[in-house]
Amino acid sequence: MSVYGSCHCGKVQIKSPSPPEWVADCNCSLCRRLAWRVAYYPPEQVRIAGETTAYVWGDRMIGIHHCPVCGCGTHWQTLGEDFGKMGINARLLDGFDESAIEVRKFDNADQASR
């Protein structure tokens, strides 16, 4: 069952192949600020429609995308190397309920994490 989502203004639309079974709550320097809950999927199964702006930092292996209009973080994606996965911000998915899903704490506070 596909799940749909969008940023706040609706310019960026997300389609994932299934509801996330769990999400990551990462405490790296960026996620701590953005409060993302990340769900992982193979990139070929996710559709992102609409223009996004990528923020790249640290080891420069991934782009952290957000909507340039409303600012919502939408997804992250590798910049070249094939990780076999990408992350989408599950908070943007329709009906996302953090209390109804497993939230895995990722302890990356000491590194420039993905």
Ligand SMILES: [Zn+2]
């Ligand atoms: Zn937006």
